[in-house]
Amino acid sequence: MIRVALVCVSPLQHDSRVLRHAALLAGAGYDVRIFAQAPLPAAPPAPVTVIPGPGSDSRVRIGMVLRQAPASLLPASADFLYWLSPSRLKARKDLLHFKPDLVIANDWRALPLAFAAKRMCGARIIYDSHEFAPEEFADSWRWRVLARQHVVRIEDRYIREADAVATVSDGIADALAQRYGLARPTVVSNTPAWQATAFRPTTRPITVLYHGAVVPRRGLETLIESVSRWPEDFRLVIRGPAQGGFDQHLRHLAGPFGERIALEPPVPPDQLVATAARADIGIFLLSNSTTHARFAMPNKIFEYMQAGLMIISSDLPEIREMIETAGCGLLLSADNPQAIAACLANLDPERIDAYKRAALARARNLNFEAEGAKLLLLASELAAPSTI
Numbered sequence: 346m347i348r349v350a351l352v353c354v355s356p357l358q359h360d361s362r363v364l365r366h367a368a369l370l371a372g373a374g375y376d377v378r379i380f381a382q383a384p385l386p387a388a389p390p391a392p393v394t395v396i397p398g399p400g401s402d403s404r405v406r407i408g409m410v411l412r413q414a415p416a417s418l419l420p421a422s423a424d425f426l427y428w429l430s431p432s433r434l435k436a437r438k439d440l441l442h443f444k445p446d447l448v449i450a451n452d453w454r455a456l457p458l459a460f461a462a463k464r465m466c467g468a469r470i471i472y473d474s475h476e477f478a479p480e481e482f483a484d485s486w487r488w489r490v491l492a493r494q495h496v497v498r499i500e501d502r503y504i505r506e507a508d509a510v511a512t513v514s515d516g517i518a519d520a521l522a523q524r525y526g527l528a529r530p531t532v533v534s535n536t537p538a539w540q541a542t543a544f545r546p547t548t549r550p551i552t553v554l555y556h557g558a559v560v561p562r563r564g565l566e567t568l569i570e571s572v573s574r575w576p577e578d579f580r581l582v583i584r585g586p587a588q589g590g591f592d593q594h595l596r597h598l599a600g601p602f603g604e605r606i607a608l609e610p611p612v613p614p615d616q617l618v619a620t621a622a623r624a625d626i627g628i629f630l631l632s633n634s635t636t637h638a639r640f641a642m643p644n645k646i647f648e649y650m651q652a653g654l655m656i657i658s659s660d661l662p663e664i665r666e667m668i669e670t671a672g673c674g675l676l677l678s679a680d681n682p683q684a685i686a687a688c689l690a691n692l693d694p695e696r697i698d699a700y701k702r703a704a705l706a707r708a709r710n711l712n713f714e715a716e717g718a719k720l721l722l723l724a725s726e727l728a729a730p731s732t733i
Contacts, residue, residue, distance in 0.1 A: 346376045347728045350445035350462065354396060354436070354454035357381035357389065359558075359586050361614035361644060362475065362513075362535055363451055367391045369717045370724060378443055380436055380458075386613060394439045397432035416495035423498035427457055437461050447471065447728055453478045453496055456503035463506060469727040471720075472507035473533075477517045479524070480637035484562060501525070509723045514663050516640030533719045535644035537618055539712035542653045544705060547625045547694035549578045554624035554654065556617065557645050559587040559595065559608075564630025564659070564680060569598045572605055574686030582624060584609040621652035625697055626689075629658045630680050642667070651708040655700035657688055671707035673700050 353363045368390035371377040377391035382398045416423040449471045450459035462468040479497050482488035510530035512518050518530045599606040612620045627649030631638050642663040656674030658664045668674045678684045
């Protein structure tokens, strides 16, 4: 049986993409093992080998200074610096012990590990780029100064060692192909597995939902600030895993609004759509200030659609095409409180319901059953048929 390793140097619990891919490959008869950081989901779809995490936020910042920043002055040091991490050395040892035939490297951090398996075990590599790494945090000067050259050097060093490249959007696929001179990567969209969602008519109060990582640079402070301008029968729910105590900061901002704003803990990936369906509108804010942002096609857009929500989003090219084609929502004229409030002021339950019906109709053809077939094809092309 062909052994497939999915390597994810980040917490597995809320990485719905890796969990879906693992379940798909295990169901297809592969011997799948996930290598990822804790916390883990209650019932992962395949055995998991835990990669030690980076620790506290302070240790993360120290690690960036010690193991990434020097590459800003000496780019050639990036590979050496990458392996200074004891957790990565442990992950490499565990991965080689598994002796994979195929490694799916999720994002740039996993590429050197995958290459180690290729060199030592003859494994084939699929590089699954969830983000456009060279620009992922380009709106942060600290990242640009301390980390960018390290990230760029690692991806540039190893991406050509991959036997196939996949990514989440057309924009990232085009950018990777152009930057590295590659054949255009396969686009496997971040769609959820199909689950039928009944249409739910909009009732008052009307609930606007953000779900996803509760972290800076997601427009959440702007979203909270805008609530003071919203029609009185609209309320906001922010739901998702928080990092670095950022949720406490948001709770402080939301305090004066009382019950109009709720901050809720995350739910397991397999409950995201059903829980989201209790809302009426799904919202997404991301400044169109970086190349990475312009390529954005986050999984929450597909989850909102399958949950039967109207979508309101920043005006980003990939999302614009999706919303306009489906007729399932509106684009903001600007990412500020005034524009958000103006958008909501023009909505009533009947208009929201029309967008919700359009989202459900489009979601029938945007699900993982269709997208997963692309990943299975890549895996089957790289795996040796005689060994399965």
